[in-house]
Amino acid sequence: MLRISLLSVLLFSSVWAHKINLFAYDEAGQLYVQSYFTQSSPCKQCVVKLLDANQKELLVFNTDDEGKASVKLPSAEFTIIVEAGMGHQTQTNYVAQSHTKEEAKTLPSDTPWDKMLLGLAIIVFFFGALYWTKRKPSHA
Amino acid sequence: MKILLTSIVCASSLLAHFQTVMTDRSVIEQGSSPKVAVQYEFTHPFEQNSMNMEKPKEAGVFTEGKKTSLLPSFQEVKKGAITSWKSEYTIKGPSVYQFYVDPIPYFEPAEEKFIRHQTKTIVDAFGSGEGWDKPIGLKAEIVPLSRPYSLYAGNLFSGQVLYKGKPVANAEVEVEFYNTKGLKAPNEMYVTQVYKADKNGVFYVALPQEGWWGFAALMDDDEKIKKEGKSYPVELGAVLWLKTEAMK
Numbered sequence: 001m002l003r004i005s006l007l008s009v010l011l012f013s014s015v016w017a018h019k020i021n022l023f024a025y026d027e028a029g030q031l032y033v034q035s036y037f038t039q040s041s042p043c044k045q046c047v048v049k050l051l052d053a054n055q056k057e058l059l060v061f062n063t064d065d066e067g068k069a070s071v072k073l074p075s076a077e078f079t080i081i082v083e084a085g086m087g088h089q090t091q092t093n094y095v096a097q098s099h100t101k102e103e104a105k106t107l108p109s110d111t112p113w114d115k116m117l118l119g120l121a122i123i124v125f126f127f128g129a130l131y132w133t134k135r136k137p138s139h140a
Numbered sequence: 141m142k143i144l145l146t147s148i149v150c151a152s153s154l155l156a157h158f159q160t161v162m163t164d165r166s167v168i169e170q171g172s173s174p175k176v177a178v179q180y181e182f183t184h185p186f187e188q189n190s191m192n193m194e195k196p197k198e199a200g201v202f203t204e205g206k207k208t209s210l211l212p213s214f215q216e217v218k219k220g221a222i223t224s225w226k227s228e229y230t231i232k233g234p235s236v237y238q239f240y241v242d243p244i245p246y247f248e249p250a251e252e253k254f255i256r257h258q259t260k261t262i263v264d265a266f267g268s269g270e271g272w273d274k275p276i277g278l279k280a281e282i283v284p285l286s287r288p289y290s291l292y293a294g295n296l297f298s299g300q301v302l303y304k305g306k307p308v309a310n311a312e313v314e315v316e317f318y319n320t321k322g323l324k325a326p327n328e329m330y331v332t333q334v335y336k337a338d339k340n341g342v343f344y345v346a347l348p349q350e351g352w353w354g355f356a357a358l359m360d361d362d363e364k365i366k367k368e369g370k371s372y373p374v375e376l377g378a379v380l381w382l383k384t385e386a387m388k
Contacts, residue, residue: 019267021234021266021267021268021269022170022266023170023233023234023265023266024170034233034234036234036267037269038267038268038269038270039234039235039236039268039269039270039271040270092170092171093171094171
């Protein structure tokens with residue numbers, strides 16, 4: 001009886017502790033997800049779903065044994081859901097910080113103004129130097 | 141004239157000095173800015189009379205067992221002739237962050253002693269949930285026994301007073317509300333409340349208002365400070381600040 005009571009208490013207390021937390025950030029087009037109950041208790045092998053605005057699944061993957069996972073950003077804005085079974089889950093609407101910047105970097109229509117200006121400066125310097133060296137003997 | 145002077149001295153001695161450390165948020169959630177604004181003040185919290193604070197000798201954040209100095213990000217804040225300080229810190233990930241300050245000891249001529257309040261406040265980032273009850277190694281420190289960043293107005297708070305890492309039996313703890321609401325105390329005795337800790341340095345305080353509360357356990361330090369050739373005692377304070385929220 002005592003054993004049953006003790007087990008009930010333990011089960012009950014573990015239910016109370018089952019609040020899932022989620023920490024996500026992105027860097028250079030990569031999304032990093034970390035999920036845990038408390039900092040030292042990771043959400044191991046938990047299912048992570050990324051959904052678009054229409055609730056369509058963009059990506060589904062699992063966390064590792066440290067509660068961490070990393071994937072390429074599927075879009076600039078989406079919902080992250082982490083499921084830990086037993087109906088425990090957490091979710092957040094995520095707005096990527098590096099997605100649009102990464103896109104901008106790889107857009108072929110981008111004009112590399114900085115490189116063009118540098119090239120122009122080199123050409124002006126080259127022809128300027130050529131003009132100066134050619135002009136010098138005529139004054140001598 | 142003598143009676144008037146005595147009255148003034150008595151009245152002012154009832155106002156407790158508090159070093160403060162306060163953050164713009166005590167809980168950082170996913171989706172919110174990871175930048176935490178920190179403000180440092182030397183004040184009478186209930187009366188809202190601030191005093192000049194020198195740039196501290198040490199101030200930082202303690203997380204994952206390590207201290208990081210915030211002094212490089214310190215900026216002076218001037219309100220009339222009064223100086224206080226502010227800094228900023230960007231949260232790196234899920235953890236508990238304890239923001240602390242060890243100020244330059246302040247000389248109180250009326251009491252002929254130096255006041256040094258080692259002060260901290262505690263922030264949780266992304267539901268870390270662990271580490272709020274850990275001392276950070278200050279010489280004088282209050283360690284919370286109630287999670288300090290999720291208390292409602294009206295909750296009971298408990299903490300333990302430590303000096304050099306050991307509990308201080310029967311420590312006296314002064315408690316003040318950071319009174320930005322213009323509340324009036326019924327009389328001077330209500331400005332600073334006083335509690336006694338038990339033999340293990342543990343004290344309990346109910347917090348009837350929503351807002352910032354300061355707890356200062358005051359003790360005589362074993363060091364003295366020399367000023368103009370004379371040695372003065374140091375009142376060492378273990379100070380903790382926390383914010384209660386209204387239940388709506």
